Amino acid sequence: MSRKFQLPSGFRLPDDFRDVLAIENAAERLDEAMAVAEKSGDLGVALLPVPDHAAIFTDPPHLVAGPLKTIGYELGWDSRCYPSPVDGCDYINVAARLDTDSEAYSRGWFRYVAIVHPVDEAARQQMLSQGYGNPCLHHVTLGIVPPVREADDDLVYAGLVVESMVDTRSRMAEVIGEKPGTLICALPENVINDSRFSELSARWVEGLEESEFQFESMQGGGFLIQYFVLAGGRIEVALRSGTRQTFNPRSVKKISRDEISTYQGDGVGHADSHC
Numbered sequence: 001m002s003r004k005f006q007l008p009s010g011f012r013l014p015d016d017f018r019d020v021l022a023i024e025n026a027a028e029r030l031d032e033a034m035a036v037a038e039k040s041g042d043l044g045v046a047l048l049p050v051p052d053h054a055a056i057f058t059d060p061p062h063l064v065a066g067p068l069k070t071i072g073y074e075l076g077w078d079s080r081c082y083p084s085p086v087d088g089c090d091y092i093n094v095a096a097r098l099d100t101d102s103e104a105y106s107r108g109w110f111r112y113v114a115i116v117h118p119v120d121e122a123a124r125q126q127m128l129s130q131g132y133g134n135p136c137l138h139h140v141t142l143g144i145v146p147p148v149r150e151a152d153d154d155l156v157y158a159g160l161v162v163e164s165m166v167d168t169r170s171r172m173a174e175v176i177g178e179k180p181g182t183l184i185c186a187l188p189e190n191v192i193n194d195s196r197f198s199e200l201s202a203r204w205v206e207g208l209e210e211s212e213f214q215f216e217s218m219q220g221g222g223f224l225i226q227y228f229v230l231a232g233g234r235i236e237v238a239l240r241s242g243t244r245q246t247f248n249p250r251s252v253k254k255i256s257r258d259e260i261s262t263y264q265g266d267g268v269g270h271a272d273s274h275c
Contacts, residue, residue, distance in 0.1 A: 004034050005108065009041045010049045012108035013140075020067050023056070024133030029234060033140035036235050039175040040142070045168055050105060052143035052238045053095075053112035053246070057127050057262070058135035061094070061117045068096050068113055071104040075115075078220075078245035084116060084256040087263070089123035089275035091116050091256070095246035111143070112246050126274040130262045139228070139260065141236035144168055146223070149241070155200065157241075158191045158223065162204040165225040165239050172229055172237060180237075181228035181259045183208065186218035186248040193217075214254060220244035226251065232264025 006012035013030050014020075037047055058064045065075050073096040082093040096113045098105050105111070116138070118124040128134055147160040162185050169180050183205070191197060192215065205213045218224055222243035228236045233255070 004038075007034070007038055007041060009047065011037050011041065011047045012050060014104070014108040016107060020071055021056075021064065021135070023135050023137050026137045029137040029140055032230065032234055033142065036172075036175060036229070037142055040172065043171045043174060045171055046145040048111075048143035048145055050108050050143070051110045052141045052236075052240060053114060054110045054140050055093070055114040055116055055138040056135050057091070057116045057118075057132075057138050059117050059124050059127065061115050064113070064115050064135050065094075065096065068115075071098075071109065072102045073098050073104075073113060080245055080247075080249075082114075082247050082249055082252040084252055086116075086123075086256045087126055087261055087273045087275065089126045089262075089273065090119035091123055091127075092119055093247070093252065097246065110140070114246070122275045127262055129274060130264070132262075132264075138262075138264075139234050139236050141226075141238050144237060144239040146239055146241040154188045154191050155194050155196065158187050159200060159204050161223050161225055161239055161241065162187075162201070165227070165237075166205055166208065168237065168239075169227055172227075176229050178229070181233070182211070182254070183213040184226045184251050184254060184259075185213065185215050186224040186226075186251050187215065188221050188223070189217040216248065216250045218243065218248050219250075224248055224251065226255070228255070228259045230264075232262070233260030234264050 005015040056064050075096045077097040084091040084093045093114045093116045147164050149157050223241040225239045
C-alpha cells in the first residue's frame with residue numbers, strides 16, 4: 001500500500017484500502033496518485049480532500065461491488081450504465097457513490113467508483129492479459145476545487161471552469177513532465193446551444209490545439225471537465241460542479257476509445273488487443 005496517506009493540504013487516500021479490497025496493483029496506483037497530488041499542490045493546484053473517483057476493472061463485478069457496499073457505497077446510484085470500448089473491446093461501467101457525510105469518505109475513500117466489467121470473453125482475456133490482476137485499479141481521479149460561482153449565468157461560469165482547467169492542465173504538464181491528454185469539457189446544454197458559445201469558447205481554450213480539447217453537452221446538467229495523465233490513463237484530473245450523474249456517456253466513449261488503455265505502459269502487460 002501507499003506509504004503516505006495524507007498531505008498537509010488535507011488531501012488523503014484510504015489507509016484501509018487493502019482491508020476492503022484485495023487488488024494486486026492498488027499500492028502502485030495509489031502511490032502514483034499521492035505523488036501527483038503532492039506535486040500538484042506544490043504548484044498551487046487546489047485539490048478536493050479525496051479523489052473524485054477511481055476506476056476498477058473486475059470480473060465478476062461483485063468482487064468489487066460487494067466490499068464497497070459494506071462501507072457505504074450506493075451501487076448504480078444514477079440508474080445508468082456506461083458502455084466503455086477500451087482497446088477495441090467492450091466493457092460496461094456501473095458507478096457507485098459514497099455519501100460525503102460517511103465515515104468512509106472521511107477516511108479518504110473516493111466519492112465515486114467506476115466498476116468496469118468485460119462484456120464478453122474477448123474483453124475479459126484482454127483485461128487479464130495485462131498482468132495487473134483481477135480486480136485491478138485502473139486509475140485514480142484527482143478532484144479539482146471548482147471556482148466560486150457568483151452569478152446564475154451558466155455561460156459565464158462555463159468560462160470560469162474551462163479556463164481554470166486549462167490552467168490546471170498546463171501546470172500538470174510541469175508535474176508529470178509530459179503532455180496531458182485531451183481536455184474534455186461537458187457543459188450544460190444551454191451553454192453549448194448559446195449563440196455566443198462558439199466565440200467565447202475559443203477564448204477559453206486559447207493556446208490549445210484543436211485536437212487538445214472537446215466540448216459537449218453534459219447529460220443531466222452540470223459541469224464535468226476531465227483529462228488524463230500518465231501512460232494508459234493511470235491518473236485522471238476532474239472538475240465537477242452540479243452534476244446529477246457520475247459520468248457523461250459521450251465523454252466515456254471518447255475517454256475509453258482514445259485516452260485510456262488496459263495496457264498502461266509501466267512495464268506490465270502488452271499492447272496487443274484480443275478483440
